[in-house]
Amino acid sequence: MLHETVRNVLKGVSDLAGRADALSNDADLFDAGLSSYGTVEVMIGLENALGVEFPETALTRDSFSSINAIVRVLEGLQKDAASGGGKAVDANGWPVAQETVQ
């Protein structure tokens, strides 16, 4: 599920245009042509798609080095959100915005 979301976001990044489908989950995205600004596009794309915010500690090159690496970071965020004191989560385990709960 997360792998698919990440791949969909990568498809929309011009650095990887037409190549995202052919990448293995372990392929090095920087070797595949992902630039620094392309990394920012991936970050923003995932934040918009999943309604999350990457914490400062995750804003590193390693976090975005492969599809698997990105998924690991996202799973960590999901776990943190789930253990965040009984906050409401949606069907995918992501926190639901406070306005929606109220």
Next chain:
Amino acid sequence: MSTIELAPRLSADDFRQELFTRGLLFATGVDGLYGRSATFESLVDAVDRLIGRLSADDKAELMRFPPIMTRSGFEASGYFKNMPQLVGTVHCFCGDDREHKRVLACTPEEGGWTAAQQPADVVLTPASCYPVYPIIAARGPLPAEGWLVDSSSYCFRREPSIDPARMQMFRQREQVCFGTPERIRAFQSHWMTRALEMFRLMGLPATTDLANDPFFGRPGMLMANGQRSQRLKFEILVPISNPDKLSACGSFNYHVHHFADAYGIRGADGEPAHTGCAGFGLERVALALLRQHGFDIDAWPEAVSMTLWPRA
């Protein structure tokens, strides 16, 4: 860090006031914007010439620029994407008599005289290497050995500060290297060694360190971390306004193929060229000298004077 003894502490505010009182810089009422005296200019000129002497054997192509560059060249660089907070644009009045009369009558709330300003086809130059890339790209593929340019320009960064070392407009002297990754890494390393020697000759307590550009916002943190992890940017640092927070007087950068992609710069093999630059902020070096050796240039150590003003 060398063993050169540091000058006594002086706050940024006191240092700036001292520069005004002694007539070295002229206050304008805007932080970061100063007039320069004959003495200050002679110092900037001496630093500029020293860099020229140390790099004379490099046989770089000389390019000097006014403090504005083409808007199209600026937009291609991606600078506004990465550092919008530093950008200065040029806007001009493009109306007729009637429009002129209208804007003169505009209240401040209506925009005042700026109400009809339109963005021009030029912007303020953010770094002296930026006007170089489109010129090199327009020439076609690079020679097999690459290319080297010696650029200089007044540059603008919108970061007003009471720290006199953080000017809004200042001069850069910057070499720009084009070629293979190996050539750019060697260029970067060579300039770091050369800069440390240059600062030692000037009697300045300098050190080099890994650095990052001031990228904007949260995405900027990702960019900065990426720049550091790839060891793309180094700075030469000297105490100027705050001994606890050193000021960068120069930087040595490897852009990988960012500018080649942005401007279409190709190597002899037709592949995107790699680029790097090594530049100094001339006013900052001049201020570091004044801070370290005192405000009376005639009383500076003989060795420092001989480095800056060698007898023919």
